[in-house]
Amino acid sequence: MNTAAQRLAALRQTMQQQQFDAWLIPSADPHLSEYLPEHWQGRSWLSGFDGSVGTLLITAERAELWADSRYWEQAERQLAGSGIVLQKLGLGRSHLDSVAELPAGALLGVAPDMLSLAAKRQLESAGAAKHIRLRHDLDLLDAVWPDRPDLPAAPVYRHGEAFTAESAAAKLIRVRRFMQEQQAQHHLISSLDDIAWLTNLRGSDVSYNPVFLSYLLISAEQAVLFADPAKFDGDARQALAEAGITLADYAGVADAVAALSGSLLIDPAKTAVSTLNRLPESVVLRESINPSTLFKSCKSAAEIAHTREAMKQDGIALCGFFAEFEQALAEGRTLTELDIDRMLLEHRRRRPHFISPSFGTIAGFNANGALPHYSATPEAHSPIAGNGLLLIDSGGQYRNGTTDITRVVPVGTPSAEHKRDFTLVLKAHIALAETEFPENIAAPMLDAVCRKPMWQAQCDYGHGTGHGVGYFLNVHEGPQVLSYHAPVTPHSAMKAGMITSIEPGLYRPGRWGIRIENLVVNLPVTHPTETQFGRFLRFDTLTLCPIDTRLMDTALMSRSEIDWVNRYHAHVREQLAPHTEGAAKAWLEERTRPLA
Helix, strand or coil, X not given: CCCHHHHHHHHHHHHHHCCCCEEEECCCCCCCCCCCCHHHCHHHHHHCCCCCCCEEEEECCCEEEEECHHXXXXXXXXXXXXXXXXEEXXXXXXXXXXXXXXXXXXXXXXXXXXXXXXXXXXXHHHHHHHCCEEECCCCCHHHHCCCCCCCCCCCEEECCHHHCCCCHHHHHHHHHHHHHHCCCCEEEECCHHHHHHHHCEECCCECCECCCCCEEEEECCCEEEECCHHHECHHHHHHHHHHCEEEECHXXXXXXXXXXXXXXXXXXXXXXXXXXXXXXXXXXXXXXXXHHHHHHHCCCHHHHHHHHHHHHHHHHHHHHHHHHHHHHHHCCCCCEHHHHHHHHHHHHHCCCCEEEECCCCEEEEHHHHHCCCCCCCCCCCCECCCCEEEEEEECEEECXXXXXXXXXXXXXXXXXXXXXXXXXXXXXXHHHHCCEEECCCEHHHHHHHHHHHHHHCCCCCCCCCEEECCCCCCCCEEEEEECCCCCCCCCCECCCCCEEEECCEEEECCCEEEECEEEEEEEECCCCCCECCECEEEEEECCCCCCCHHHCCHHHCCHHHHHHHHHHHHHHHHHHHHHCCHHHHHHHHHHCCCCC
16 A cells, blocks of 8 residues: 555545544544654655644545645645645634534544644534544554554653752642642642653653653652653663662553542643543542643743743854855855755854754745744755745754744845835834733733734744744643634733744745744843833744844834844854854854944
C-alpha cells in the first residue's frame, strides 16, 4: 500500500468488517502532544498530509481532511490524487459539523489513545441529536499499517542542577497544595512537558521537544512515574529518588488507574480516554488545567536569566549564519532552501549547551514563504536566486532555554511592494512589543493591539499572533496564546514571567510571505509598581538578532517606531558585538546601523 488511495481503501474495508460508518483520525497521541512520535502519526501515514495539525474523517463514500489556514496550500498539494477532500478550518465549520451530518444512528470510531476526554465529549455532543454512536475501544490502524513504527526508546537524562532553580521535590509540594485546594486525593498527568518540568528530567522521544513518554500519578504520600525503565541511567534514577518519585513500567498506568479510589484530578483536554477506560465508577473526577501547566508558564528569575544567555548564544550563531549566507550570495554560489537548515544547524552546534533545533526549520523563498508552515524537502524545494524575499523561521533547544525566531531578508533588489508589506508587519510587531497591559488580562485580547496597524491597511493574517514558549521544553507552550480565535478562560491570564512570541505576518499567495518574530517575557512595570487600577506588565524582548533595515520604508513609520528599531538594534549590538568577530561582527555592525 504505497499510496494514500490504497491505504484509504484498506481502512474502509476494515471499517466495513467492524461495521463502522465513519472513522476519525486526529493529530494526537495518549499524551495529547502537538508533535507526535511516529507510532501515532496515522493521519500523516494514511493521507500523505504531514502538517503538524489536521483531522481526518473517513466514511464509505467520502474522506475529508480538516486543516487551518497555515496548511491550506500544503494540504491541497499533498492530498492531490488521494481522494481526500481538504476542508478549510476557520471558515465557520469544523469536523464536528461533519460528524453531526452523519446518518442517524451511525457508528463513529476513533482510537482511544488519540482521543482526549474533552474531545470525546465534543463528539458525543455533536452527534447527540441524531443518536450517533461513538466507539473508542480499538484502533483500526493496527490492522492496515503493517510496518507501524515502535514506541521510541531514547534515553532520559537529568536536566542539570546548573539550569534548574527549583527541585522536583519542591515542585511536587506546589502541585500537592493545588490538589488539596481541589479536594483531590490523586492527580494523573499525561502531558509530557508537564512531566519533564516536574521531574527536572529530559528526553528525546519526540522530535524537537526534550520530553519522554510517561505518565505521572501523584498522591499525598507518593508519586509514581510510568515510563520505560530501560531509558533511565543511574543519574536519572538518582534524580527520581531524590524527589521521592518511584519508577514503574509505562504500560502499568492502566492497572494503577484501575486501582484508584476517592477523587482524581485530571486535565480533560490532556488526558486520553484510553488512560481512563478502567477507572472505577466510584472515583470522583476533579477537572482542571494541570497545575504544572500554570506553574511552568511563569518562569523564575533564574530561568529568565538562563534564557537570556541562551538567546545571546543563539544570536551569536545567527550572526555567523547570516554573514555566511550573504557572502555566499555575493560570491554567486548556488544556495537552495535546503541549505538554510544545514547552515543554521552548523552555527548553532558551535554554541554552548545546544541540544537540537526546537522545530523543523521553515525556509521559504518568494512564493514558498507565503506558506506559514512550509517545509522544503529534497523532492520539492526552490533555489535562492534572483530578486525576492527569503523567510526563515527557526529555533534551538539549549539546556538553558528554548529559542524561536523569524526573520525575512531580501535577495537581490527588493521592490517597493516588498518594503511596504514588510513595514506593515514591522509596525504591527512594534505596536504589541511596546504595549503595557493590566496583569491578568486575557492573552487573546492583546491580539487586536498587534493587528491594528495591519487592519488599518486592510491586511490581516490567518494564524495567531503569539504562543507561549517553554524553558528547555516545548517551543509551543500554554496556557497563554495571543489569538482572537482562542477562547478566553480563567487560565488565559497574562502573568509575570511568561515567555511568549510576537509574530505577525502578511502573506501574498504565489508571491511572498513576511513574518517578524521575537520572543518576549512579561515583566512588571516598575514606575509606579502599582496604581489604583492595579499592577501592569510590559514586554521585554529576549531575542537578539537584527531586523533587516533594507526592507523598511521609513516614510511609512512614525518617529517612535524608528526609535524603537534603533533602540532594539543598539541593544542587540551591545549584547552580541563583544562575542563576535570577523565577518559575523562586520555583518552585525552593518545590520544594526541606526535608521535616520
